Amino acid sequence: MRYPARILLPALTGAGLLHAALITDLYLRYVKAGLRPLLIGSGAVLLLLALTAATTRTGRRPAEHGRPAEHGRPAEHAGADDQEHADGDGHEHADGDGHAYGDGRGHTDADGHGHADGHGLGYADLGGPADGHGPADGHGHDHTGTPRVAWLLLLPALSLLCYAPPALGAYTAARANDKTVAVQRGFAPLPTASPLPLTLTEFTKRVRQDRSRAVAGRTVRLTGFVTPAGRDGGWYLTRIVFSCCAADSQTVRVRMYGRPAPPADTWLAVTGTWHPRGALGTRTAQAALDVRDARPIAPPVNAYTDDLPLTPS
Incomplete structure (x- = not known):
């Protein structure tokens, strides 16, 4: 869920619980009177979580691990003992120390580290994306977006404030x-x-x-x-x-x-x-x-x- 929704959902739910259990008696439509202290406590905790999320900087991107390799050039240089190998197709591979060599298609070296393709696009290693910006597919497209339908989760929380469901009858x-x-x-x-x-x-x-x-x-x-x-x-x-x-x-x-x-x-x-x-x-x-x-x-x-x-x- 995107950042604004992560704040709004607990904030609205917490405010709705406090409105129903602390300010009014609407909670009696849904639970026994003895559960009132738990509802008040839950509402307060949710509001505190929303406030914490709003005041805490989130979504930091980790520092890049290195500059992308140029087309046909090694991404890193380890020293004089680096060796470059090519297979029968003319593709370049990692040397004995596991350093990447671009062939324009993107490969994984012996250490499982990601490499840049011929266009300078980062490829993820086995532990995640090469540049730390989020999951990407083979074409470098970001798929971390949340479906719009997730915003419907806010409606039940909002209803506690604007429209209380009718009592059982x-x-x-x-x-x-x-x-x-x-x-x-x-x-x-x-x-x-x-x-x-x-x-x-x-x-x-x-x-x-x-x-x-x-x-x-x-x-x-x-x-x-x-x-x-x-x-x-x-x-x-x-x-x-x-x-x-x-x-x-x-x-x-x-x-x-x-x-x-x-x-x-x-x-x-x-x-x-x-x-x-x-x-x-x-x-x-x-x-x-x-x-x-x-x-x-x-x-x-x-x-x-x-x-x-x-x-x-």
């Missing part, structure tokens, strides 16, 4: 795996508050595992976003849960009854009671709610956890 939830609800042995008594705020996971556990049937007849309040259920026109209240980042996201869903489906991705606080389907407290029970009230809310700060919602600061 109903489209992802409809195609993601449902989060496995862990088996819980024994449940504490529920608070007496009404409506009772519960997470989707806690509500599901109570419906399918709580033998005391504590949620029977209780009015609960659940929070999540709308995911269409399919052709029947039903819908789910959904939360997407990150184990580490968006790549390993899973969903927790509770089926809603009694209200038409709101627009997908709408965040709601839904109040209702358990929808009787299956035997409460067993695996046959469906995690479902008869909706009494559904109010739109702003997406919470902890949108990718299944916790009681935190309101934006």
Whole structure:
């Protein structure tokens, strides 16, 4: 990659990371909150590398090893014991000390050193180019250029500053795996508050595992976003849960009854009671709610956890 891109790429990426994790909360769309210090540190390191590259002189060309040989003349002279030999074709070769003699075509001597052709063009030895200016083909053309398409690498880094990819929502939830609800042995008594705020996971556990049937007849309040259920026109209240980042996201869903489906991705606080389907407290029970009230809310700060919602600061 060319010199300007080597500076711009880490600089833009570092600035984007700091913008997403230090200045705003955009990083919560992609990773868990606990990874914030690592993102800030990574952004700072990338900016430091870009600054170092910008202030350090790069691309120095090594000094030339010697002047090119003239046509038909030796490139170097070692002394009185130099000998010149010619083959049957009249081409000149290196002497016993490995010194080059031009024949107009360019050869490699016994030491593997490059030689000049009859036009004074340098040829690389086995370790690199003769003049240190970069790789060259047999015609002396430089092929160190970077394809223009490499500049497209700057677009993802620039997008972190100018356009943050949208948050995961109903489209992802409809195609993601449902989060496995862990088996819980024994449940504490529920608070007496009404409506009772519960997470989707806690509500599901109570419906399918709580033998005391504590949620029977209780009015609960659940929070999540709308995911269409399919052709029947039903819908789910959904939360997407990150184990580490968006790549390993899973969903927790509770089926809603009694209200038409709101627009997908709408965040709601839904109040209702358990929808009787299956035997409460067993695996046959469906995690479902008869909706009494559904109010739109702003997406919470902890949108990718299944916790009681935190309101934006």
